[in-house]
Amino acid sequence: MSPGRQGHCTFIADLIISAKVCSVVVLSLLPAVLQRTPIGASAFRLTERVIRPFHRSRSRQGAGRLSLYPDHLSRTALELTPVEPAVMADDMCVTEKGKEMVLCFCTGNANKLREVSFILGKTVTLTSADVDLPELQGDPADISVGKCRLAFNQLKQPVIVEDTSLCFNALGGLPGPYVKWFLKKLGHKDLPKLLAGFDDKSAYALCMFSYMDDTLEKPLLFEGRTNGVIVDARGDPNFGWDPIFQPHGFDQTYAEMTKELKNTISHRYRALEKLKTYLVQHKEEFLTAHAAKKVKSGE
Template sequence: MASVGARKLLTFVTGNPGKLREAIAIFGEDLPWKLVSVKLDLPEFQGEPDEISIQKCKIAMEKVKGPVIIEDTCLCFNALNGLPGPYIKWFLDKLGHDGLNKMLAGFEDKSAYALCTFSFHSGKEGDEIMLFRGRIDGTIVPAAGDNKFGWDPIFKPIGYSRTFAELDGDSKNAISHRSKALTLLKQHLQ
């Protein structure tokens, strides 16, 4: 197992530098692990979030050959029984923020939730893949704030007057679905 000083390497399979920055900020420096990233082309599986996360982690384990984490994020509209869910990336690419809002035009219910699932494998043969989930409820609103990070401009968390995109990084990291999942993972790794 590779290490840096006394810290072991944990590979976060992502090509998204924003996700890596958020994960490093949330993890902090008090872990015996150093988080690094690698971009791998993993298949886009279909199914339920847990199934998708486990399948991606299995493939990542084979390629990384060491401790690995995979993140899968869903944006789920309650009026659409959880869709677009794990397919949010593709819906956003094709429809944009406006199109996602239009999907709910015929519904009074604009509520949604963001779900983040991290799958972790220790890199040791025989160990099971572990799942860590974080969820935050909110509302789908017209885009507001910077357009730097996915669907953040259209998701306003419950209890907040601003979208994820309008919150500063520390405020978002304190409440986000990713933060909740990573906090559970961090507790496990400690």
Template sequence: MPPKRITFITGNENKLKEVKMILSTGPSTEKDETPFELVNLPLDLDEIQEIDLEAIAIHKCKQAAQKVDKGNAVFVEDTALRFDAFNGLPGAYIKWFLKSLGLEKIVKMLEPYENKGAQAVTTIAYADENGEFHTFQGITEGIIVDSRGPTDFGWDSIFQPLESGGKTYAEMNKTNKNLISHRGRAFEKFKSHLYNN
């Protein structure tokens, strides 16, 4: 029987590579045959104005499920960066802050505040082949720092996880990053669901 096809709604090549890397190994530490085929589809989905990250992801996943063939599994991934000093903002709006302000100005926003604490959060919403919705969330605690490392992947160069030994995401190699990242943690939960259901 051919593996089931799962469609990841993204046009972001870096994100797609990272997700394929995380999902390409089975529950053991060795490379296994995956019970699914991962494909991507770059769709523009409406994003509701909401601070509840699961509500945002489910809303997007419902739209995506209507745009793929009936009976096809589909998922969306939504990432947020929450600043402690701003009671969780910019949250899901981080991509717009990044587009409008750039990394340097985002860091500068926190300058007047002693607390530079932040949470990186990934929420996955998955509609299985039966049309049932599931959510998986991963969180990594860290601090916002001046940009260090390559700046080609979102805000990785200004987020320093507490568990990284003083490195920003951008300074870490992909394998080590995936072990502690918000995305890695969310996708480990998702992977466990895919391999066990």
């Protein structure tokens, strides 16, 4: 090769190497630069708030969430995740900045979290904690109150928990709070077969929310119930037993409804309406107690 041509080749090779180095530097700096722009910062915050909790709860489900070990409880207890309100709902309880009612919903179920966030809207500033609470046994109210005490003892801040039951009237209310296990073992296809020998296919969905803060001696219960019938599975199979529950007055199952419709007639909606009323009525008390606590702790 002539010296002139060799010089050209070396020049081109140098150019390619410099371009590669530049692109590596630009790409590695890009996230940091983007994060400083208003749109980039919002995108990063959104990723943190929406994707991370969802991912965590999905991966925890995969890992088996039935840990009863206290060390596990304390390990996850402080992982609080802010939750964006899913809709700009009523602004009845929007408070001045720095005076919001912050409430932590302890659940490992991403679908519940989505619905609660949707229904509560801007009533409170909702955070969530995927605290691995034991699946207690007993009647639905005791289970919910028990869960709430455990969550409050871990988090030491205003918390809500809920426990959901699906009760078949022909079976005296079973599977009730144990529906999670029945669903796991039987699936959507076989769960309705429990009623094969009965004419009565009626059932009700029951939601028990419990609320606790340090102004209360024991958790408060808010119950919501929606009546319906058990049918062969229809609709989106993504949330629990939604495909087999058809509420009275509708020809769609929960799983066939839009989320807007389900969230205005569901057992969860009915319980949360009561909780909302309580929170609005006790807002001043709540804020005063928490302001006093902050002064005491020097925050």
